[in-house]
Amino acid sequence: MAAYLHPGVYVEELPGPQLISPVSTSNTAFVGLAEKAPAYNKAFQITSWNQYVDTFGSFMWGCQMPFAAYNFFLQGGSICYIVAAEPGGAAASIAAGALTVTAASLGAWGNKLSVEIANYPSMPDDPPTQVNPVFALNVYYTMPTVGEALTLCDQLVEHYAAANKLTKIQISGATAYLVEAFPGFSANDLRKTGAAPCNMELRVNSASLFVRVAVATAPDPKRPDNMAPTSLSRGAGDADSTPIDLAKALQALDTVAEISLLVAPETVSTSDLGAQRQKVLEVVGYCERRPHRDLFYIADSPFTATIDEIVAFKTGRASSSGKVPEGNALNSSYGALYYPWISFLNPSNSRNVPIPLSGSMAGTYAATDQAVGPWQVAAGINYGALRNATGVTRILTDTDQDVLNPNGIDAIRQFPTYGIVAYGGRTLTSDPSLIYISVRRLMIQIEMSLYRSLQWVVFEPNTQRLWGTVTRDITEFLTQMWQAGALFGAAAKEAFQVQCDAANNPPALQMQGQLVVDIKIRPVFPAEFVIIRIQQATLGSS
Template sequence: MVANYQHPGIYIREIPNARSIQGASTSVAAFIGTAESGPYKTPALVTSWNAYTRQFGNLTWYGFMSWAVYEFFQEGGTHCYIVRTTDSGQGAVATASIGNITLKAASVGIWGNSLQVCITHGSPGKATGGGSSDQTPIFNLLVVVADSVINPTQAPTDQATLLLIAYVKQNALSKTSINNSSYYVLEAYNGFTVPDASFQTRINTHSMFIRVPTTDTMRPVNTPTPLPFNNGRNPTWDFQGALDTLATVQELSLLAMPDTVGVTDDSGAADTITQSQLANQGLSTCQDLESLFYVIDPPFGLNMSGVLSFKNGTPAPNSSQSGRAINSSYGALYYPWAWIFNPLSNSNVPIPPSGPVLGRYASTDTSMGVWKSPAGVTDGAMRTVTALFAQLTDSDQETLNPNGINALRNLINYGNVIYGARTVSQHRQWTYLSVRRLFIFVEQSLKNGLQWVAFEPNDQTLWAAVTRDIDAFLTVLWGQGALLGAAAQEAFFITCDASNNPPQTRALGQLYIDIGLAPVYPAEFVIIRITQKTAVPDSGS
């Protein structure tokens, strides 16, 4: 603006400083999946686990998103968005009736059909194994599963049963006899007199297997034989519809879809083909938005050959079918599944790895920066993971690493850690996730910080201002250790002048800014050279 001075005197004019470019958010995750309550297909911000439970419900068996969000906050995450998916199929919750009370499985699906419920007499704090008709004012409620489910005559293949078997064995649950039949007690709630509101609240806030939607004022009769849950049906989750909503949230940078691991085929076995398709849908969304990085969960129960087939799109052993190869710089795959401790049930629960992994992403971003790989015995330490489904060896990782599969490992003296830092891309330039996430960070920061450039005169003044602002931003990054170089000039370059903005492009209203970065690569292989020094004999001896 040209100053217009009309009279002698002192004039004050504020001169704008260089516009600073603020770093884009890198640790805000989006979790897509099933929940007990809350709005459908509407990204909702939550800033703590308590905030999640108030809006979306509690931890539920076979509701993998709830566990992932719980672990995200446990491992260092601070805020995330929740997108509850809709069921485009015929999913139903398994139910059981005891007198006037209807109990429901905690989440939708056929898994609930394996549950049974038993009402017994007893005293507070004590659950008896019998179903005597001798009524006492106090009753206990047991959630059980039949011995024949846990120890079948033929090896099961359906995922729901395999998960229950793994849970019972991991927690060393013992059999109990009820009316001369053997059961495993999954949960026991003791010392009730009436199934009133306190009964409902206690079970609904502590159980991961069942819910009490209604109450009564009459003590239910004892059940000599446990009553089965039935009519549970698997859903068809609309993951794509949920993915489409992410474009409305600007600060997102991470993505997980834990409930993809619950997708099964008609026999109930993990549907690895559909799961690989869903993984590619998530990656496609990340590539389109250019701001998200997807942490992919592998199907449950895969061995080394199985996870390699899932990643590479090759037929699994003893199968002629294969899914799509998973290949993109906008995602990472972790293996195997993990066990975490549930303080409400005092037991270990199986979960896919995305929850604790994303917690470590968020924690490392805060403490170090997006350019630091969330891996290793410090930044990759998963302190709330109690065990892993497979104990991987160095030779296992020699196979996993070249295929872009990041290992979760148990290391002596360090515990359970993330021990891989690769994307699922086969492009050598984008091997490491820290490099891809650094470029996402820089690109989004510049996109947000240079909005003022639009509609400005495309001339030397603008080119100089843009170069100045970007140089200041990248110099700070270099100083923080994000870029490689003994001097800032070695770490990056910026070209925004007449050489890349000739008259013909300016006539089209286009401004070109060419930027080159020298990212810091993680020290994935640490080579230690050991030399033995032999004493030289004294020549005078």
């Protein structure tokens, strides 16, 4: 106690209550493939798409994470942590004079690309070997011959070609799509100054989804000779994409505490739907094994799945088509599954690209959290609008959703007037108390807010004074949550209860160094089914 020796006014600061602040629920972790990385299997904070491009590169065919990150920011996300998994395999490539053209990502899929060097503009009476000063670089993707099975990559290209009305030609008896064309180059576009990229490298590599171009340095560069469509070669790895070690990449998140959402879009990058389900289960398992269970996983559905197949994928039964084998069901309150895919307009080439939902939904979650809170499900025409979407890969009907919704599959619907919206808000679980995404995410927020804000209690004297202080602080926090609309009740006492007293802290527990706080809350549930009852009645005059 201070000594008061002379008359006067003494001002003293007294300790106030230890405020419990709600933790952020919108920071998102992304795990997947990138064009480059400062280090593989390590998390880096990113706060804008431009920063992502500077750090991890741009869009690549065969890699879903760049699309997911772009649409996360486009839909309203602001902070994310990126983990670039170390890729396996080798990229297909071909040399054409001073040019080396390489598939944008690693994997055997690049062997289906062909490159053409042609005069620009091409003239019908041009001799094939005549070289004009101006040339074009054309990129084709060759489809399997009749009777040959389509890979996932083939099906994505087929959808991409149809959506963008791409030119179709024949190469060695097989159908090929002109997926990209870069006209108007001359020898000057191959000229380099120091280590800076030349004009052709800048133009192609900033806009291409399918290839990257490297130009050999020469004092007097010459344009490459004309070349008929010729296949890239030496691509090695998975037929659909670049193989990664998902478990090792997820481990990079073990030391990242400031995340609440998880996106792992590369789970879709295989034609084997059984293997794809195992990848989703692996990510769900990671969320459930986190020490504080603080992550919610937004899972992606298979691109090719029918209604029966996506239900089989979710429930663990075998599909009637045989494409989905029997296996473990996706049953967890720490994840949600969205179906089908959407298309978005790729800003680098103004073409529609089919993408899975996880990145877009993470951004939608983040925007909804900022506007309301995690207790508001990111679904419906107000909070589920996918402004980035230009289409859906399958139009769902009410009858389709009658099958999807009870099985915990969240539908993406296209409605007149309202456009494309997320129209489901359920988790993967069969537990009725945690069936809604908003309830699980609210529980995560409350639990993590208490965990982080009550660290000061550890090693305090376990007395009635401490019990009262803890009760007061938690009550204040939950009152604020109730006032914000997160908890149900006409009064705070109807919305929650907090107990920390002698009844639940008997001497035996105190001697073991334990302090017990019992909390009961009434979360708000979404109005999933709105029933309007209208009855015809004869109303008498008053």
